[in-house]
Amino acid sequence: EVHLVESGGGLVRPGRSLRLSCAASGFNFDYSAMHWVRQAPGKGLEWVSGISWSSGHIGYADSVKGRFTISRDNAKNSLYLQISSLRPEDTAFYYCVKDNSFLPTFFDAWGQGTLVTVSS
Amino acid sequence: EIVLTQSPATLSLSPGERATLSCRASQSVTYLAWYQQKPGQAPRLLIYDASNRATGIPGRFSGSGSGTDFTLTISGLEPEDFAVYYCQQRTSWPFFGGGTKVEIK
Numbered sequence: 001e002v003h004l005v006e007s008g009g010g011l012v013r014p015g016r017s018l019r020l021s022c023a024a025s026g027f028n029f030d031y032s033a034m035h036w037v038r039q040a041p042g043k044g045l046e047w048v049s050g051i052s053w054s055s056g057h058i059g060y061a062d063s064v065k066g067r068f069t070i071s072r073d074n075a076k077n078s079l080y081l082q083i084s085s086l087r088p089e090d091t092a093f094y095y096c097v098k099d100n101s102f103l104p105t106f107f108d109a110w111g112q113g114t115l116v117t118v119s120s
Numbered sequence: 121e122i123v124l125t126q127s128p129a130t131l132s133l134s135p136g137e138r139a140t141l142s143c144r145a146s147q148s149v150t151y152l153a154w155y156q157q158k159p160g161q162a163p164r165l166l167i168y169d170a171s172n173r174a175t176g177i178p179g180r181f182s183g184s185g186s187g188t189d190f191t192l193t194i195s196g197l198e199p200e201d202f203a204v205y206y207c208q209q210r211t212s213w214p215f216f217g218g219g220t221k222v223e224i225k
């Protein structure tokens with residue numbers, strides 16, 4: 001069974017940085033593209049960033065480009081999201097999401113999310 | 121950037137009724153997926169590549185469409201089907217539509 005467990009969320013001051021982690025198990029992590037998707041309280045889903053199986057193909061939403069950095073460690077079955085220059089509008093649940101393929105396609109498994117709250 | 125517009129924003133129906141949800145793309149997309157999200161839960165995949173049901177998804181859920189117009193149909197709403205539904209395309213990187221809430225009338 002696929003398990004995706006996010007960690008690293010919390011209350012952060014505007015302008016600070018945060019690193020989210022996702023521990024993956026139950027599937028061949030090496031062969032799957034992975035993504036971060038966020039959802040502000042009471043709002044819809046927003047794809048944030050994605051990374052191919054080999055890290056050779058990386059993409060970001062325009063809203064986070066230049067501030068967020070996605071990475072993965074296939075040896076540790078882990079996905080990361082480094083967030084810098086945090087803004088109040090970054091407040092959201094951040095979901096670690098498994099892709100169905102080694103390149104971006106669709107999302108076949110989701111973690112339960114970690115809440116990031118940006119507030120002074 | 122391809123924009124996905126979902127309609128209606130809210131659909132008020134009774135259990136047993138048929139639900140028809142629309143997702144329209146600003147330009148032609150090759151692949152489209154649908155997700156269901158219940159309150160307090162992560163989304164789950166329902167339909168991929170426009171019309172293929174994901175593993176474990178009941179037969180009352182069906183997807184159709186191509187090009188710019190896609191439809192998710194729930195034939196006979198069960199109490200557990202009242203939720204928010206999102207479409208997603210993956211022309212290059214994934215993007216979601218704004219969602220349709222299916223609520224109990």
